[in-house]
Each structure stands twice: as C-alpha cells, then as structure tokens.
Amino acid sequence: MVQGTKREPIRARLLLLLLLFLGCFFVSFSIGVYGVPVSEVVKIFLSKIFPVEQTWDASMEIVVMNVRFPRILAAGLIGAALSVSGSVYQGMFQNPMVSPDVLGTSAGAGFGAALGILMGASYVGITGLSFVFGLLSVGLVCLIAAQHKNSLSMGLILAGIMVGSLASAATSFLKLVADPTEQLPAITYWLMGSLASIRRQDLLFLAPVILLGMLPLFLLRWHLNVATLAEDEARALGVNIRRLRLWIIVCATLMTAVSVSVSGMIGWVGLVIPHFARKYAGNDFKHLLPAAALMGGSFLLLVDNLARTLSTSEVPIGILTAFVGAPFFLYLLLKGGKSA
Secondary structure, eight states, X not given: XXXXXXXXXXXXXHHHHHHHHHHHHHHHHHOSSSOOOHHHHHHHHHHTTXXXXXXXXXXXXXXXXXXXXXXXXHHHHHHHHHHHHHHHHXXXXXXXXXXXXXXXXXXXXXXXXXXXXXXXXXXXXXXXXXHHHHHHHHHHHHHHHTTOOSOHHHHHHHHHHHHHHHHHHHHHHHHHHSOTTTHHHHHXXXXXXXXXXXXXXXXXXXXXXXXXXXXXXXXXXTTGGGGGSOHHXXXXXXXXXXXXXXXXXXXXXXXXXXXXXXXXXXXXXXXXXXXXXXXXXXXXXXXXXXXXXXXXXXXXXXXXXXXXXXXXXXOOHHHHHHHHHHHHHHHHHHHHHHHO
16 A cells, blocks of 8 residues: 555656647647647647547648647657656766767767768768767777776766866867858857757657667666666666766766757756656656656747747757756755755
C-alpha cells in the first residue's frame, strides 16, 4: 500500500506532463500567420488514419502537414533531447551548472557548420559537417581526459572547456575571413539557432539519431542513479561505472550533435529544464528522464511559437531561450552563494 501511494502521485504528474506536451503540440499547429483551428488540426491528423469527413480547406492541410509539421515535431524532439542530455550530464558530473555542451559538442558543431557555409556546401553538407565535427570534438575530449589519471570527471570537464574554446576561436576566425555580404550573415544566423529551415528530410536524419541516443538511456534509467556515486561505491554494487559513463557520453553526444546540426546552437534548454524536472519529479532517473523529455519538448514548442509570432521577421530561437536561461543561471549562482 505504501508503494502504491508513492507511485500514484508521480504517475499522475507524468501523465499531466504528457497532456501538457500534447496540448502544446496540437495548439502549435494553429499558431501562425495563417490560422488553423485546433479542431481542424486534429481532424487532419485523424484523416490520415481513419475516414473523416473533410471540413477543412486544402490550403489548411498543406500548411499543417507540409509547413508546420516538420518544424513542430523537430522542436519537440530537440527540446526533449537537449533536456535529457542535460539531466544525465548533471547527474554524472554531480554539478547543477552542467549543460549538454559541457564536452564541446555545440562548439564543435558550430565550427563544422561555419566551415560548411564558408566552403559553399549545400544544406545537407552543412548539416553533415556540423554533426561530424560535434562528434569529433567529444572524441578529442575523451582522448585528452583519458590522460587525466586522478579524476575522469574533472578531466572531461577541463578537456571540454579547452576543446570548446578552441572550436569557438576557430569559428570566430572563419567569421573574420568570411564574405561579409553573404557568408558572415549566414554563419551568424546559424549560430543564433532557428527552426525556420527545418524540412521533412531533416526529420529522417534527426528522429532516428535522437531515438538511438535516447532509447539506451531510458532502458538504463534504473542504473543511471549509480552514475552519481563514486567509482568504488558503484563497483561494490556490481556496476561497471566507467562503462556506464561511456554509454551516457555516447548517447548524450549523439542527441546533442544531431540537434545542433539541424537547428543551430540553442542554448540553456539543457541547463534550465533539468532543474525544473528534478523539482517536479525528483532525483530518481526512472521518473526524471520522462519528466525532462516532456518538459523540454513542451518548452521548446512554446518558445518556437513565440519566435514565429513576436514580430514580422522571425526571432532566432536561441535568443529567446537565453532570455529565460540567463536569469535562471544567475538565480542558481546567487542561491549557491547564499547556501555557502
């Protein structure tokens, strides 16, 4: 009975988050210059599975399925991926200030995208270079951290700061030599993050890689709590902590790299949302990961809706997430200083 009373509230909370996410998902289709009622959105989706009487215009279906569907689904996936990555990194490093780009993934992906733009690569080429350089950055970080004999976690953080700084400096150099009329604005806009250019083809690349990274973490979420323990304690429980941390790094890197390669650099989501998820669902990764995924997806959907409607020209989504994340980061610093 006691277990049941403890389990029911958290299940109810996760169900509430799921309903919130579904609400944000479907409402997002009705928001924009061309308004589509939510009821018509639901009917359009149902018509793909069941025979439904058509009460909507053909233009509504084009807007919903061809224009908004790729962008909205990408927002939900990227928000969930960044939030889950931030949650597992904060647990593994036992540091609330850690975000998914702690190992230099975002900085490396940003350099790859800037290099692709400078080389005149196609949209697919820019995305591919961004993804590859994001992975290479983390690989370099792991090689450097392996030489740090005292503390693997400290070695990863220090190597991540170094590699991220080098990648950022290289990106700045590329901006310096880029053509100021075409290439420099394109690099600058990409680095600010946006979902405006998402296409259906991007989902074929984005969704499988995010699922490939997220599925092992969800399957291992009962063991992820052990990743927060010292290596000796974890070994006493029969867990290979180094192998578990390697899985965490690989999965989080895949999700972060593919998200950044498609959407550009969207900061703060992986730092802020895990804190709210932890307050809402607790520290147990069994409940924390689903809560973080649903909260992150809902948050990025809401922010993307603001990006599309705040002005006539679309606001880069990275700017809006910074307006939320920076004050929260300041709150964490002030709270930490008072508790000390």
